[in-house]
Each structure stands twice: as C-alpha cells, then as structure tokens.
Amino acid sequence: MFAWGLDPVIFGDTGFNNSLFDGILDDELVFITLFDGHASLVSDAALKLAGVTGAEKLPSTGYVGVDQLGKPNGMLYEMAAQELVRGVLPELSFEQRVDGLEKLLRSMAESGLVAGQMLDFGAPDTLEVLEALERRGELAIRLRISPWVMPGATEEDLKAMLAMQGRHGRRWHVHGIKLMMDGTIDNGTAWLFEPDAHGESLHPLWHDPEALAAAMKFFHDHRIPTTTHAIGDQAVSFVARTIGALPKNGTVHRIEHIESIPDSVLAEIINAGAATSLQPTHCALYSRADHTDNWSRRLGSERANHAWRTRDLRDAGAIVALGSDWPIAPFDPRAIIASAQTRRPAGRPDVEPVQPRQALSARAALEGYTSQYWRSVGEEGGIVEIGARADLTVVRHNPLTTAPDEFAQTPVILTVVDGEVVVDGRQVLTAGVTLDSVQGA
Secondary structure (H helix, E strand, O other): OOEEOOHHHHHHHOOOOEEEEHHOOOOOOEEEEOOOOOOOEEEEEHHHHHHHOOOOOOHHHHHHEOOOOOEEEEEEEEHHEEEHHHHHHHHHHHHHHHHHHHHHHHHHHHHEEEEOEEOOOOOHHHHHHHHHHHHHHHOOOOOEEOEEEEEOOOHHHHHHHHHHHOEEOOOOOOOOOOEEOOOOOOOOOOOEEOOOOOOOOOOOOOOOOOHHHHHHHHHHOOOOOOOEEEEHHHHHHHHHHHHHHHOOOOOEEEEEEEEEOOOOOOOOHHHHEEEEEEHHHHHHHHOOOOOOHHHHHOOOHHHHOOOHHHHHHHHHHEEEEEEEOOOOOOOOHHHHHHHHHHHHOOOOOOOOOOOOHHHHHHHHHHHHHOOOHHOOOOOOOOOOOOOOOOOOOEOOOOOOOOOOOOOOOEEEEEEOOEEEEEEEEEHHHOOOOOOOEEEOO
C-alpha cells in the first residue's frame, strides 16, 4: 500500500512509529510518505524485505528511527533513509510515468500555470521521460530543471551536475542547482539554533556544512545559480552568510522555504543580497494560529510567531518569489496568491489567519508568481510588453482588485506558451463579459 500526505499530528504526543499498523496491516508492504516529503512511515514487512537494521551509515544526517531496543520502528527520516526501502517497492513502468507527467503538466496549465521550476532530479531517467513526452507533442508548461546535489556529493558529482547544465528540449531546459541545508521542523530534522520541544532539529543534513558551502562556491564560480532548501533559523543563517561571502559576479542565489527566522537572520539575508522563495500554503494549510499544530508545538510560541515572514522580507527589500513546493502542497497558483494575502486557506474565512501582519498586498502576491520569481533566478520575465516572451495567463477576474477568496476560484480563460494557446477556456465568456486581467507568467 502506498499513501502520501500523512500529517504527523496523528501521532499526538507519542513517538513517531508504525504501531498504528498493529492488527491491521501486520504483514502488508506499506510505504506512507509524510506530508512534507522528508520522512516516511513503513511497515515491518517493508523493513524486513529491504533488510533495514537501523545501524545503517548514511551520507546525510538522515536516519532510521529505532525503538528503545534499537529495532527499526518504521520511521525513515530524510531521503537517504527513505531510499533504503524505495528500492524494493513496485515501480510504475516508463510509459506510465510519461502518461502521469503529461496529465500532471496539463492539470497545471489548466490551473493557470505556464512555467515551473523543478527543484529535484528524482529518478536517473528523468530527462528520458521528458524527451519521450516531447516526442508526443509540446509540454503543457515550460519547465526549468535544477537538479539537486545531495549531502555526500563528491567532486565528480559536482562536475557531472555542471555538465548537465544547458541540456534542453523545446520547452524544458536544465539550469541551476538545488542544495539542501536541513530537513523539516515537523520531523525534527531542521537545523535550529536551539532544540525544538523534543530536543531535536540541531543538525544540518550535511555532516560537514562547509561541504555545502564549497559546493555552492563551485557552481557560483561557474556562474550557475543555486536554490538552497533552508528551513530552520540556523540553516537559513548559514546559507545567507555563505551567499554573502561569495564574490559578486552577477549570479543570483536563492534561499528556499525560510519557515521561522528572528530579526537577526532576516538582516543576514538582506545583507547577503540573497533572493528568497516561500510557500504561503505551507503556512496556511499546515500551521494554525492557536499553535496546536505539530510544527508550532515543536517550535514553541516565540519561534512560531516568526512564521513565513513574507511581508517583512519584502518590506526589507528582498526578492520574494512564491510557489507551491508541489507535491508537498497543492499547485494551483490562484489559491496560493489568495493565501499570501489572507494567511489562511483560500475560501475558508472561518479559519483564523496565521500571523496576519505578514500578509502580502495583492500586487506583491501577484509579483511573487511573476516578476519576483524571474528575478529570483537572475532573469527578466513575468512582464507583458512588446518583445517579451509570449507566455501568458488570462483569467476572468483582476487579481489586483478582486477579493482573494473570489480570485482563488477565478476561471482560467487562456494559457499561452511561446505564443501557442495551450488551454482555451473562452467558452466561459458570455455576451457582455469582458476580460479583466492579462498576466505574464
């Protein structure tokens, strides 16, 4: 059995383990990914089939959860640990994966997206899947692929990622690098200055964080932009200082997520000239104003009150791109733009906003999905003018003047990529109705 999206709040105040399978899925092969993607809960049968003992030495600080006797308890923290079991799981065929990608990209286009940045390289034949899809026709959206460099990467690995830069198809290209400084607060694998309520989140993913700094400098020297996953305050601080120490050569480096930071770390981001990228729906969907969610309980009220500081970063002059982090959260940009303004789930005025003073204006939220994104990767885009790339989204309601919850439901009239209409919803227009907005993405 496969499943995705388990909220760790289900474990309550007890430890994370697979005891909830007892008497139900005792002998079944079960692999459940937690909602943040950084941990999985698996059955004893899966652990046994993969030969997992709990004593494995991993290239990152990810680990296999164990009970008091040292026996694996079903929790696999971070990707290196998850990979111990993934290898014994049934896989989709190549053609099924191509079919799935085609359907996914079409769904994204129908939500209004015309481009996306893919910050991973989950399978070694990812480019082959893209090439196979392009043999069928054009991709529904444009893709920028920034493959990840994981903890333990060697110099040969860095050179291999460098050699991949520039590979492309008609609507996809490889440019940029994804690095990962830490894990997540929900699983206790973030890197904080002070421990969380469970005494966890005190280590970076890299055994030697200076190795990540060296990798970033390697790509900087080759003028390759990087995006670094950094969630905990110490992780964000380290990455900001690393970026600030690089000699200026015009290359833009971005910090991804930035979930909770004090003023001092925000100042380090600004001083470094780092671009930022945050996910409003991580805040709106997975944390609560009353701090009863797992994320807030782990951090405590003081740090939870520094949640996703989009407004403070923007007011301080930082580039603030917005995104979904799909598949961690839904990808519909209309709902995300709405949540950036309301700090709660779109369409749920009954839900108390999380840190509402961090809400963005309608213009700043829209820019986060257009011009601010392009600035965050060191390029010009997200504009509507003669000579600009003809990637456009046409929606029924003006995002600058429409109430956020209403905009979250606005019909997508057209998406256009390279001047070609991909999604045509003009049938929703009726006599006397005019288009309110044309936005470049």
